Amino acid sequence: MLSDVRQQIITSNAKYKEDVDKHRRQCRFSVGDLVWVRLRRERFAPSTYSNLARRKIGPVPIIAKINDNAYTVTLPPDCMTSPTFNVSDIWPYSPPDDGVITIISSESSSSDPGGD
Template identity: 50%
Template sequence: MTNRSTGKCPFSIVYTKMPNIVLDIAALPKSQSKAASTLADQFTSLLFDVRFKLEESNMQYKLKADAHRREKIFHPGELVYVRLRREWLPPGNHSKLTKKKWGPYPISKRINNNAYVVDLPAKFTTSHTFNVADIYSYVPPDDSSINIESVDTDSS
């Protein structure tokens, strides 16, 4: 059965052909035999093709995974919401309907693109260092008010 990533049967990659002969090419010294050198060259080209296919397959997997990712970079002083799991919340009654995102709180320090220190209040007994996946941008509400006027129509 052929592998989706390599396009070849795993046994044929490892053993250069279907299970009749087990031959370790690495143990072959420079040989005078034309058949042995041809087999070694075929095996080398096979390994090169497999390596190329695997790299190509990994690149396709990476492109598909990166399509769902977003890069988030925050700066110190920026206001953010923090997602706190139930275990990280202060002691008390918390149900599954308790809010998940808390804030807005300022970022006090950037460790790297993946970790930030958030200035949380003292009531939270958790670490103040968060992964970027648990941090959400704060968007202040608009100052403009929305006026909705009802329109009365006479319909007979």
């Protein structure tokens, strides 16, 4: 009976893992990659976190890989928190496009001096 229960638990846990892995975001970084880092309220000492503070810092380089789940990054000197982050708080940095951005505004077209 105990072996049947143990087998049922193993089967159930395998199904739970399969369901959770469908929604898991796999990110693997290497040393030198540029990333965005999310700063959570829990990382700061009480009364030092501001709701108006930046939520993400970046791009910052990864300087060390602890394991597949934790990385150490280079933070700005004014950031008084640990430089080691979980992979759930790190996003890959992608540079902006080199394309031309044009802003079309109705105000600029109506204020043309020759547009009578």
